Amino acid sequence: DIQMTQSPSTLSASVGDRVTITCRASQTLSRWLAWYQQKPGKAPKLLIYKASDLESGVPSRFSGSGSGTEFTLTISSLQPDDFATYYCQQYNQYPLTVGGGTKVDIK
Amino acid sequence: QVQLQESGPGLVKPSQTLSLTCTVSGGSIASSGYYWTWIRQPAGKGLEWIGRIYTSGSTNYNPSLESRVTISKDTSKNQFFLKLSSVTAADTAIYYCARDDYNNKGVDYWGQGTLVTVSS
Numbered sequence: 001d002i003q004m005t006q007s008p009s010t011l012s013a014s015v016g017d018r019v020t021i022t023c024r025a026s027q028t029l030s031r032w033l034a035w036y037q038q039k040p041g042k043a044p045k046l047l048i049y050k051a052s053d054l055e056s057g058v059p060s061r062f063s064g065s066g067s068g069t070e071f072t073l074t075i076s077s078l079q080p081d082d083f084a085t086y087y088c089q090q091y092n093q094y095p096l097t098v099g100g101g102t103k104v105d106i107k
Numbered sequence: 108q109v110q111l112q113e114s115g116p117g118l119v120k121p122s123q124t125l126s127l128t129c130t131v132s133g134g135s136i137a138s139s140g141y142y143w144t145w146i147r148q149p150a151g152k153g154l155e156w157i158g159r160i161y162t163s164g165s166t167n168y169n170p171s172l173e174s175r176v177t178i179s180k181d182t183s184k185n186q187f188f189l190k191l192s193s194v195t196a197a198d199t200a201i202y203y204c205a206r207d208d209y210n211n212k213g214v215d216y217w218g219q220g221t222l223v224t225v226s227s
Contacts, residue, residue, distance in 0.1 A: 001170075034213040043203055043217035044154065055212070087154060091213040095169040096146075096156040 002027050002090050006099030012107040019075040021102045023088035028068045032092035035064055035073045038101075039084045047086075048073065078104070109134040111204050111218035119198075119225050125191040129204030129218060130184075137162050137182050142207035144214060145178060145189045147200040155200075159207055160187055194225045 003026035013019050023033065031051040036044035046055045048064035051071055061076045075082055083106055088099040115127035129143070136143050142159040149155075158168035160178045168176045172191070180187040191198060202223055206216040 032213070043220050044214075045217075046212065046215050049212040049215070053212075055215070089154070089213060091207075091209060094156075094159075094167050095171075096144075096207075096214070098154040098156070101153050 001095055002029070002093055002097050004088055004090055004097050004099040006086075006088055006102050008102060009100060010103045010105065012105055013078050014107045015078055015080060017078045017107075019078050019082075019104060021073045021086055021088075021104075023066075023071045023073070023099050025069045025071075025090055027093070029071075029090045029092040031067050032090060033064075033066070033071050034089045034091065035062075036087045036089065037082075037084045038087065044087060075104075109206055109216040111206065111216060113202060113204050113218045113221040115221060115223070117222055117224060119194055119223060120227050121195055121225055122193055125189070125194050125198065125202075125223055125225070127189045127202055127204070127221065127223070128186055129188070130186050131206075132185070134206070135182075136180055136185055136187060140208070140210065142167075142209055143178075143180065143187045144205045144207045146203045146205055146214070146217075148203070148220070149197075149200040157189065157191075157202075196225050199223065199225045 005024045033051045035048040038044045052064045085103045110132045144159040145157040175192045177190040201220040203220045204218045
């Protein structure tokens, strides 16, 4: 199985901050990586697919980059609605595997 | 807009079989290009992919669960199903059904999730 490592596991930030989350894969993924946002009691919501493609309806302050084994999710200016947990998931190979998550909370 | 809805017992006894149904609306599970997937999340923990089924009926399972998992479908009802046998407390989790746009977006549509507790 491909191991996915996210960092940091927790991130404290303020509204307006630029936030970057990193995801590393144990094998190359090409660009088959997605980012999800999850709020308590809710299903994950797709933000980014194919490493950098923005899902329809997702604000443009979210962006993704990377290829191969290293990827980043950036929130350019953190908004109150963005406090949540973020996951990266690889879909280059089955079984699908997910990073451990990054909880973004209020500083 | 594709919508998915999980249903099934919220409480299962240890050693018994967990059975869930996912009802899909706004799209057909007979459409090519998508897998129909089960994913779970223990309370306060990360996501674990369980397995998937294609329109042809072919399935793939997480090796860690493969000996206990069966995913099937009923195209006429636009439903797919999860059976997990010999459950223990470690199988207590929120279970999600989802659509896997495997050649493009990955897992793009999710159900709301259903909590299944394994307890006597």
